[in-house]
Amino acid sequence: MSRRGGIHSDEHAGFDRPGRRSRPRTKDRPDFSDAALATVITVDRGRYRLRLDGASDEPGRGLVSATKARSLSRSRVVVGDRVRVVGDLSGEEGTLARLVEVEERRTVLRRTADDDDPYERPVVANADQLAIVTALADPPPRPGMIDRILVAGFDAGLDALLVLTKADLASPDEIVAAYRPLDVPVLTTQPGADLSDLRERLAGRTTVFVGHSGVGKSTLVNALIPGLDRAVGAVNATTGRGRHTSTSAIALQLPALPDGRDGGWVIDTPGVRSFGLSHVTPDGIVSAFGDLAAETGSCPRGCRHDSTAVDCGLDQAVAEGRLSPERLQSFRRILDARLSAETY
Numbered sequence: 180m181s182r183r184g185g186i187h188s189d190e191h192a193g194f195d196r197p198g199r200r201s202r203p204r205t206k207d208r209p210d211f212s213d214a215a216l217a218t219v220i221t222v223d224r225g226r227y228r229l230r231l232d233g234a235s236d237e238p239g240r241g242l243v244s245a246t247k248a249r250s251l252s253r254s255r256v257v258v259g260d261r262v263r264v265v266g267d268l269s270g271e272e273g274t275l276a277r278l279v280e281v282e283e284r285r286t287v288l289r290r291t292a293d294d295d296d297p298y299e300r301p302v303v304a305n306a307d308q309l310a311i312v313t314a315l316a317d318p319p320p321r322p323g324m325i326d327r328i329l330v331a332g333f334d335a336g337l338d339a340l341l342v343l344t345k346a347d348l349a350s351p352d353e354i355v356a357a358y359r360p361l362d363v364p365v366l367t368t369q370p371g372a373d374l375s376d377l378r379e380r381l382a383g384r385t386t387v388f389v390g391h392s393g394v395g396k397s398t399l400v401n402a403l404i405p406g407l408d409r410a411v412g413a414v415n416a417t418t419g420r421g422r423h424t425s426t427s428a429i430a431l432q433l434p435a436l437p438d439g440r441d442g443g444w445v446i447d448t449p450g451v452r453s454f455g456l457s458h459v460t461p462d463g464i465v466s467a468f469g470d471l472a473a474e475t476g477s478c479p480r481g482c483r484h485d486s487t488a489v490d491c492g493l494d495q496a497v498a499e500g501r502l503s504p505e506r507l508q509s510f511r512r513i514l515d516a517r518l519s520a521e522t523y
């Protein structure tokens with residue numbers, strides 16, 4: 180993976196002309212290390228909405244709009260990116276700052292449009308956790324989809340969390356049982372539910388919310404952030420924009436916990452229909468599970484660790500009692516989500 184200007188530019192690797200990349204860059208590149216730091220909270224057709232570091236927590240403070248400097252024209256900047264910004268930082272109506280540098284990403288959640296798409300696209304940068312929001316009914320849960328999103332999250336090194344909505348309509352028991360062997364925490368909600376467990380899980384970290392359209396993700400985000408009115412068509416206090424913002428991801432700050440701790444950030448993403456995984460390798464998934472990864476040392480080269488694999492170290496670990504068969508079975512179900520071409 181090559182780096183340029185502090186950003187992983189791998190997503191467009193296929194388009195890069197060779198001469199450009201080898202150009203020496205340290206000598207004449209301006210030094211922006213003193214420029215203000217900010218986080219990208221929305222991206223809308225070449226306009227970036229940023230929140231400056233150190234701004235007060237009051238809604239609407241420290242927000243500026245920016246465009247990318249020409250030096251970044253070929254780098255993709257996504258929600259969650261940490262950036263350096265110069266120019267007019269007043270945030271006043273009509274002002275436009277200039278985004279000059281993207282800091283190295285801690286994590287990148289990626290997806291491909293579908294499994295045949297050779298170009299992986301970063302979706303969100305620097306998240307800590309991925310919350311998969313699924314309704315227990317209306318629409319019914321799609322375990323294949325949950326698994327695919329989980330795979331992308333594990334591959335990105337994010338912690339996973341399953342949030343089951345509409346618990347007033349159906350029982351969560353089956354899904355809870357399916358994910359227990361993988362140690363994925365499962366929380367349930369319904370109208371009027373106490374969200375303190377969820378708030379606790381979100382506190383102090385950045386969590387990407389991903390889910391199929393109609394599962395109640397906006398309802399949940401609105402419940403977490405009083406006064407937000409997400410996706411009801413009204414102008415949004417945080418972004419100053421209307422309903423169309425729900426077609427792109429947005430970072431939203433959660434209120435502090437009752438004891439004063441930082442509530443964390445949610446990155447709400449638009450309802451997904453598919454989650455292509457062609458960029459994910461079996462070893463990328465295995466590495467999310469330390470105990471399993473430790474057992475793959477004896478696997479033959481190129482082992483896919485799936486149920487058809489021959490001499491896989493994971494089977495040996497079960498045979499020798501170091502790994503529970505349920506955990507291996509659940510892991511392989513996840514792996515199948517990557518290997519199958521199924522999309523939704």
Ligand SMILES: Nc1nc2c(ncn2[C@@H]2O[C@H](COP(=O)(O)OP(=O)(O)OP(=O)(O)O)[C@@H](O)[C@H]2O)c(=O)[nH]1
Pocket residue numbers: 344345346347348368369370390391392393394395396397398399410449450
């Ligand atoms: N019974 C029940 N209905 C819910 C619950 N949560 C949300 N709903 C309803 O489900 C429908 C979809 O909710 P939204 O919050 O718009 O779902 P979404 O996932 O944001 O969907 P998109 O906006 O299409 O991405 C609405 O009619 C909600 O009132 C719940 O816990 N129980």
Ligand SMILES: [Zn+2]
Pocket residue numbers: 475478479482483484485488490491492493
């Ligand atoms: Zn193996």
